[in-house]
Each structure stands twice: as structure tokens, then as C-alpha cells.
Amino acid sequence: MNLQIDHKSPIPLHVQAEMLLREMIKDPAYINGKLLPNEVELAKRLAISRTTLRLAINKLVFEELLVRKKGIGTKVVTAKFSSKSKNWLSFSQEMKNRGMEVKNFELHVSWVVPEAPIANFFGIKDGQKVLKIERLRGKPDDPFVYFISYFHPRVGLTGEEDFKRPLYEILEQDYHVVADLSQEEIDAKAANKFIADKLEITPGDPILSRKRFVFDRSGRPIEYNLGFYRAESFTYSVESRRDY
Structure with a gap:
């Protein structure tokens, strides 16, 4: 998969990284349990800082699309069913x-x-x-x-x-x-x-x-x-x- 960040785009880098990650984790290999590249390697490939990359990863971890395991790495979470409301109010x-x-x-x-x-x-x-x-x-x-x-x-x-x-x-x-x-x-x-x-x-x-x-x-x-x-x-x- 070709991973590229457009540094001239008005879209924030961490949002672009998040979009790329969402596409990456659709790969059957990752769905079946393959670990994502480590943060150092992935940040280098995207030409962004680890802090920027971590913002994108944190978002997907929070959404329970990815899971981190200390000493092991980051991988796709096994799919589960959920029910979501459409709108929200203060x-x-x-x-x-x-x-x-x-x-x-x-x-x-x-x-x-x-x-x-x-x-x-x-x-x-x-x-x-x-x-x-x-x-x-x-x-x-x-x-x-x-x-x-x-x-x-x-x-x-x-x-x-x-x-x-x-x-x-x-x-x-x-x-x-x-x-x-x-x-x-x-x-x-x-x-x-x-x-x-x-x-x-x-x-x-x-x-x-x-x-x-x-x-x-x-x-x-x-x-x-x-x-x-x-x-x-x-x-x-x-x-x-x-x-x-």
C-alpha cells in the first residue's frame, strides 16, 4: 500500500494519517491479526512526527478499531457489534x-x-x-x-x-x-x-x-x-x- 502524506494540503497531518490508517487496516492481513508497523517506522514512512502519528492512532484505539499491547505492538481489534444513536444534544x-x-x-x-x-x-x-x-x-x-x-x-x-x-x-x-x-x-x-x-x-x-x-x-x-x-x-x- 502506498502511504503518502500531502504536506501542502490544508488538511491537518494527523487527520491525513488517520485516513491512511483507516484504509491500511482494511487489508485482510491486518484484519487477520498482522501487527501494524511500529510507530518509528510508520512515522518515518509518512514523514511526520511520532506525536502526530500517535494522535491518529489514539483516535482509532479510542474507537476500538485498534488495540495496543505493551511489548507486542498495535493491531486491528476483532470486530464487534454496537448500537449507536444518530444525534446528540448538550x-x-x-x-x-x-x-x-x-x-x-x-x-x-x-x-x-x-x-x-x-x-x-x-x-x-x-x-x-x-x-x-x-x-x-x-x-x-x-x-x-x-x-x-x-x-x-x-x-x-x-x-x-x-x-x-x-x-x-x-x-x-x-x-x-x-x-x-x-x-x-x-x-x-x-x-x-x-x-x-x-x-x-x-x-x-x-x-x-x-x-x-x-x-x-x-x-x-x-x-x-x-x-x-x-x-x-x-x-x-x-x-x-x-x-x-
Whole structure:
């Protein structure tokens, strides 16, 4: 396969690399378990830095198209079935569509060194701090969701913004960062004491836990979001269209 990056193209290098990788892993040899070339070799062939290449690989690892094994290498993940919703909305949009007024009961803003899964998602170096925003939200008399959001330092948020405004509105209007793609994981679990206290329920009560991974139009990660919903107060609906 001819692997070439167009260094004169307006398309970012990591996006071009991602497109090439998507084509490469369609090769039957890779589908059947052949390891991809190592990062040093592949970066050299593409005439890009390992950091740029790693952004592309991280995206495919996150999408579960590739898997890395320390000391072994990177290879294609065995295909699995999944169900995906077609559209996504911010919490403010969700509530607006339901005709509900949104109230922020708590807001906590800090700069933190993220845990490994978050740092890996963002592709940042160890020890680099990210902006963390925690919010208890709900209807005027009913707090029913606790959000914890982490933002890539690249987006430009300082923590001094007016967070009464919708977050994605702030990103788009103030920093020209457009949230384009959301990928989600949803679980039913028991509330721990911290979340139970926030949602005014008993530890062990059922909650809906949602992870949301948000990307910009270039496919770069911008937000890692955790949402914990009181079960009886929120229904998560999924609309899917059948492929023919």
C-alpha cells in the first residue's frame, strides 16, 4: 500500500494519517491479526512526527478499531457489534427540548492533573493539568444530575468564564472550537456516597452513568465528560436508523 502524506494540503497531518490508517487496516492481513508497523517506522514512512502519528492512532484505539499491547505492538481489534444513536444534544438542549428550565445548584472549577484514562484520551503528557468543571444541575426544585467535565488545554478555557452560559456556546463563540462528534458509554450502577449526597438519594440507589467523549471537526478530543443521573428522574432515549 502506498502511504503518502500531502504536506501542502490544508488538511491537518494527523487527520491525513488517520485516513491512511483507516484504509491500511482494511487489508485482510491486518484484519487477520498482522501487527501494524511500529510507530518509528510508520512515522518515518509518512514523514511526520511520532506525536502526530500517535494522535491518529489514539483516535482509532479510542474507537476500538485498534488495540495496543505493551511489548507486542498495535493491531486491528476483532470486530464487534454496537448500537449507536444518530444525534446528540448538550444537557441544556436536552432540557430545552423537554420544556424544562435548568438550574445550576453547584459549580466547582479547578485545574487538575487527570487520571491516566483521561490523559490518554487527550493524548497529553504526564503531569499536564487540565480544566475540570463539576456541576450539580436539574430542574429548579430538583437536582438530578452531577456532571464532571475535563477539557483539553488546547481549547483555551481559563476557568474564569461565565458558566451560566452553555459550555458549547462558550467554546464556539469565544474560542472558535466547535463540538462536532460525541461518543458515549452508558451504564446502570449503584450510587456511591459522594454522588448519593449530591443527588439527595441513598448510597446504593440506582443511577444512570454516562461517559461522553467529544471531538472537534478535525477529530481532535476536546472534552471528557462524566454524567451521573438519578434513575427515576431521567430517561435516556436512543433513536437509531436501520442500515440496509
